[in-house]
Amino acid sequence: MIIDNIDFGEGLVLAPMAGVTDVGFRDVCSCYGADATYSEMLSCRAMIHNPKKTSLMTIYSPNEKIKIGQIFGHEPDIMAEAIKSPYLKQYQIIDINMGCPAPKIVKNGEGSALMGNIPLASKIISACVENSNRPVSVKFRLGIKSDMSLDFGRMCEDSGANFVTLHARTSQQGYSGNADYEAIARLKAALKIPVIGNGDVDSRESYMKMKETGVDGVMIGRGSLGRPFVFSLIKGIDYDKDVMKMIKRHIDILREHYNEDWLIKYIRKHLLWYMTGLKGGNEARAQVATSPSIENSLKIIENLIKNQ
Numbered sequence: 001m002i003i004d005n006i007d008f009g010e011g012l013v014l015a016p017m018a019g020v021t022d023v024g025f026r027d028v029c030s031c032y033g034a035d036a037t038y039s040e041m042l043s044c045r046a047m048i049h050n051p052k053k054t055s056l057m058t059i060y061s062p063n064e065k066i067k068i069g070q071i072f073g074h075e076p077d078i079m080a081e082a083i084k085s086p087y088l089k090q091y092q093i094i095d096i097n098m099g100c101p102a103p104k105i106v107k108n109g110e111g112s113a114l115m116g117n118i119p120l121a122s123k124i125i126s127a128c129v130e131n132s133n134r135p136v137s138v139k140f141r142l143g144i145k146s147d148m149s150l151d152f153g154r155m156c157e158d159s160g161a162n163f164v165t166l167h168a169r170t171s172q173q174g175y176s177g178n179a180d181y182e183a184i185a186r187l188k189a190a191l192k193i194p195v196i197g198n199g200d201v202d203s204r205e206s207y208m209k210m211k212e213t214g215v216d217g218v219m220i221g222r223g224s225l226g227r228p229f230v231f232s233l234i235k236g237i238d239y240d241k242d243v244m245k246m247i248k249r250h251i252d253i254l255r256e257h258y259n260e261d262w263l264i265k266y267i268r269k270h271l272l273w274y275m276t277g278l279k280g281g282n283e284a285r286a287q288v289a290t291s292p293s294i295e296n297s298l299k300i301i302e303n304l305i306k307n308q
């Protein structure tokens with residue numbers, strides 16, 4: 001997949017995941033083969049009125065290959081201004097979130113609420129495209145309650161989007177049920193711009209199933225949690241199996257930017273994901289969940305790995 005001379009390689013990309021895809025995680029996923037990575041979603045209003053928060057969310061690693069900044073909002077003029085923000089300068093592509101189902105986002109008419117307001121969604125895309133010196137993409141779902149992805153995808157194309165990503169579930173579904181790969185195939189067949197398929201890819205097998213839809217790229221979200229090496233597994237490339245080294249690298253990168261009090265609380269979920277599937281992990285997981293320090297958690301995980 002090539003967008004405006006930006007070569008996505010095999011087009012295997014790490015999904016944006018708010019509260020999860022921090023700079024350390026994006027770094028390790030990139031080292032394991034992710035061709036592109038997204039920022040956590042960035043509020044256009046905050047970018048203009050509270051840029052300190054945005055600056056912490058836009059830290060990046062030199063190992064990230066194609067960096068995509070994901071923005072959200074509901075006001076075309078504010079979004080057109082935000083897209084020129086210096087906080088977004090490191091991103092080669094700007095993605096607009098039109099798929100988030102979280103109530104605090106939807107209640108403002110943002111994220112997936114925009115799928116219920118096609119004229120406004122179109123105005124936002126056009127305003128962003130007109131004011132951006134980089135490609136603009138849109139990530140959306142099937143619809144709010146039912147599948148309207150064809151109409152929505154066509155509108156994105158007509159409004160100037162350079163590519164789209166479809167997470168093939170409705171907003172109402174949240175994360176339940178299976179992603180609808182037939183809808184992804186229909187969208188790919190209908191659009192001229194590239195389509196990235198998203199939903200339930202966590203292995204070479206599911207990746208191949210997604211590729212059968214004809215998509216130009218494949219996005220992985222939850223399938224990477226605790227296993228950023230999923231990108232190597234899918235690409236069939238050899239990778240470093242030293243899990244402790246990977247975990248320590250993730251933490252060391254975060255330590256460069258954030259304070260220890262925040263990190264202790266934040267990193268816990270990642271550590272628990274990293275322990276998934278380890279034999280005898282239940283007791284160790286309970287210990288990590290209440291561990292007073294990161295060093296103590298690392299010792300628990302190291303012992304558990306030694307006993308596999």
Ligand SMILES: Cc1cc2nc3c(=O)[nH]c(=O)nc-3n(C[C@H](O)[C@H](O)[C@H](O)COP(=O)(O)O)c2cc1C
Nearest residue numbers: 015016017018041097139167199200201220221222
């Ligand atoms: C914890 C979490 C946070 C997410 N945050 C975002 C987000 O900020 N922006 C976005 O477009 N999608 C977000 N998503 C959706 C994912 O990008 C992806 O579309 C979804 O998880 C389906 O892909 P998967 O089946 O590979 O996980 C999030 C998903 C999860 C699980």
